Amino acid sequence: MKKYSYLLLIFLLINGTVSFIEAQQFPIPKDVYTAFEFLKKSKTSDMLYINDTVVYLMSNSPLEVFPGYKDIYESHNLPQNLPLPSMPLGSRVNLPDTYYVIWCLKDSILYLSDINISRASFCDYKSFFPNNEQYILMEKLTKVKFDKKYPLPYKNELYLYHNTIGMMPATWYNDTILIKISRGQYLGGQGKELPIFCSDLNDTIRIKRPAPPMELDKWKKIASEELVFKNGRLISRKTTDIY
Amino acid sequence: MASSLPALSESEQKSCNGESFVYDQSGAFLGERGTGNDIIIASTLYEAGYALSTASPDIVSRVMTTIGNNMGIVGTIGITYENRIYAYHDPNNGRIYVNYNGDLVSNNNYYDIVSILRYEQYHQMTIGYSTTWEQNEYQAFIYQMNDPSFQNVSWNVRNETVTNFGLLHVNQTYNP
Secondary structure (H helix, E strand, C coil): CHHHHHHHHHHHHHHHHHHHHHCCCCCCHHHHHHHHHHHHHCCCCCEECCCCCCCEEEEECHHHHCCCCCHHHHHHHCCCCCCCCCCEEECCCCCCCCCCEEEECCCCCCEEEEEECHHHHHHHCCCCCCCCCCHHHHHHCCCCECCCCCCCCCCCHEEEEEECCCCEECCCCCEEEEECCCCCCCCCCCEEEEEEECCCCCEEEEECCCCCCCCHHCCCCCCCCCEEEECEEEEEEECCCCC | CHCCCCCHHHHHHHHHHEEEEEECCCCEEEEEEEECHHHECCCCCCCCCCEHCCCHHHHHHHHHHHHHHHHHHCCCEECCCCCCCCCEECCCEEEEECCCCHHHHHCCCCCHHHHHHHHHHHHCCCCCCCCCCCHHHHHHHHHHCHHHHHCCCCHHHHHHHHHHHHHHHHCCCCCC
């Protein structure tokens, strides 16, 4: 009987020690090993608008074919080597890039529609690009022009966009990307309009904040899609088993 | 163990954590009252006032600065207008910025604000870090989750934070 008591005591000690160690560890959600495959694969913060209003995350930037594309604004004192901002997971791919590009898929053609500086207020772009040099430098990189005959189609979130010279068709692009819907859609905004002073316009504008992000648990069950492009034209779109 | 604990519902948060947090327009803390975990801007503790989410950018900045300074954050907290982000730290001037256009302000949850500011505070404390950015982010999440405020954050912030932390944990390359 005494022998069994010792065994029980040893078992309880081991069990208690394991429980103590487990309690000290931070919780790693089990599904991060099996889910969020899209986020693990994605290498860009670029975003893609389809049909004007729905915004998607992208696995790769169509600018990747141009060596040094991440450094084209080096001489413009963009914020460098910044720690990542805190943001709702899945609303944008959170990477330490100095800028990211907004793409637009319209009538099966991929366009570069605008360029956003990471961590610059959307009303402070003139302090970095007083003469909209971001577009000129992008044209030099891609050897394709922005053109007013391709106007930006966005009806929402106009204050986020600075481009007044039309979009650039991504005619160089012959590759495949994965896309996944962003958790953060504008959806006409929420709450009442709020006035803010916009230094770029030297005027007060009224904004509505984006709609609340989609539930993370719902979002992670949405499959990503594969888009195939030839000379910037979409030739295939299909759903994948990557979540 | 913490992963198996159920998150607090809104009503549970109210009963556990008590009251709304009242600040005046200069950002001074007036006290707590009623039920909720939101921030109210008012002239006196018992005036009806209005929600932080509808306050002007200047007032949001002052309230955030009071909260931040009480946590040990250095300097005033600035306002930025961006798409989606909650907040960020700018190592060029050492300041933390909160996104007026983002969910942290529109959600107006005191514990979410404290928790996100803890994450940014880690970046402020480790300015010029010599580790990789992944290691710095990983440690920032640990710092955020270690703070008592994390027990009371909304389900969204809790879920996002532990998932972000887990993804960094899975994806990082370690040098044992």
